[in-house]
Amino acid sequence: MKVKIAKNSGFCFGVKRAINMAMEAAKKNPKIVTFGPLIHNPQMVEKLEQAGISSVNAISEIKDRPTIIRSHGIKKDILEEIKKKGIEIINATCPYVSKTHEYARHLNEEGYQIIIFGDKNHPEVIALKSYVKGNAIIMDNVDDLPDKKIDKIGIISQTTRNIENFQELIKALVPKCGELRIINTICSATSIRQKSTLKLAKESDLMIVIGGKNSSNTKMLAKISSDFIETYHIELADEIEKRWLFNKENIGITAGASTPDWIIVEVYNKILKCIGNSQKQIHKVEDIPGFKEE
Numbered sequence: 683m684k685v686k687i688a689k690n691s692g693f694c695f696g697v698k699r700a701i702n703m704a705m706e707a708a709k710k711n712p713k714i715v716t717f718g719p720l721i722h723n724p725q726m727v728e729k730l731e732q733a734g735i736s737s738v739n740a741i742s743e744i745k746d747r748p749t750i751i752r753s754h755g756i757k758k759d760i761l762e763e764i765k766k767k768g769i770e771i772i773n774a775t776c777p778y779v780s781k782t783h784e785y786a787r788h789l790n791e792e793g794y795q796i797i798i799f800g801d802k803n804h805p806e807v808i809a810l811k812s813y814v815k816g817n818a819i820i821m822d823n824v825d826d827l828p829d830k831k832i833d834k835i836g837i838i839s840q841t842t843r844n845i846e847n848f849q850e851l852i853k854a855l856v857p858k859c860g861e862l863r864i865i866n867t868i869c870s871a872t873s874i875r876q877k878s879t880l881k882l883a884k885e886s887d888l889m890i891v892i893g894g895k896n897s898s899n900t901k902m903l904a905k906i907s908s909d910f911i912e913t914y915h916i917e918l919a920d921e922i923e924k925r926w927l928f929n930k931e932n933i934g935i936t937a938g939a940s941t942p943d944w945i946i947v948e949v950y951n952k953i954l955k956c957i958g959n960s961q962k963q964i965h966k967v968e969d970i971p972g973f974k975e976e
């Protein structure tokens with residue numbers, strides 16, 4: 683039985699950056715808070731809490747403490763209000779997410795009706811929408827197409843969406859408008875993780891996807907994988923059931939961009955234990971076969 687991990691699994695640049703910024707800031711100021719969870723991984727959020735970094739959900743809860751802005755960003759008016767109060771801000775919004783705010787502003791100025799391809803309830807999309815003057819249309823899929831023709835459409839995407847689904851939507855939008863301006867804001871970390879997951883899913887007879895159940899990019903990996911093969915989305919090693927592994931020759935693992943390395947290592951070791959291979963326990967994610975694959 684072989685166990686392999688998809689290349690590029692786990693933390694992306696934006697998540698690593700946000701965690702490093704938060705940890706550094708906490709060393710200087712133990713009373714620091716994050717506005718909303720820093721990243722979408724409950725275990726990592728718990729670890730940050732243990733380091734003294736608690737999460738608040740309203741300006742009234744900040745109580746003048748230095749505030750870290752999460753990797754997904756926050757609504758423009760909330761950010762401005764925090765600034766106005768003179769509260770120290772450590773802005774850990776991923777630069778790729780900030781870029782989508784700039785694109786939205788730019789398209790607005792040029793008079794385009796903005797369409798955001800994404801989940802209307804996701805914090806990144808809620809924040810992005812706040813940078814649009816007027817009414818942005820949020821579309822989750824082709825079923826949400828506007829009823830009437832729109833003169834000028836400018837479309838951008840939530841950073842963690844799937845490129846093929848974005849293309850499908852664009853194709854469906856063409857007959858619905860006079861002019862269509864497309865800005866591909868899907869982050870390359872997302873696309874790379876999705877491609878490696880798909881590749882491994884095709885080689886495996888079982889896939890374990892690790893990451894927050896509230897993580898949009900992890901859910902997307904689980905969706906991509908489950909379209910091909912039996913797939914389980916877990917947050918922790920304890921969730922693995924021995925019966926899943928029965929009669930499986932090739933087990934694949936992948937992890938979302940906000941999944942910490944230590945959880946991936948625990949999952950790998952738990953799988954080895956379940957299949958009676960405990961002598962090969964590892965300590966670093968880099969040691970899992972496939973992680974460094976060219």
Ligand code: SF4
Pocket residue numbers: 694695696697753776777778779841842869870871872899939
């Ligand atoms: S997935 Fe991309 S956009 Fe999102 S935090 Fe990571 S690097 Fe930034």
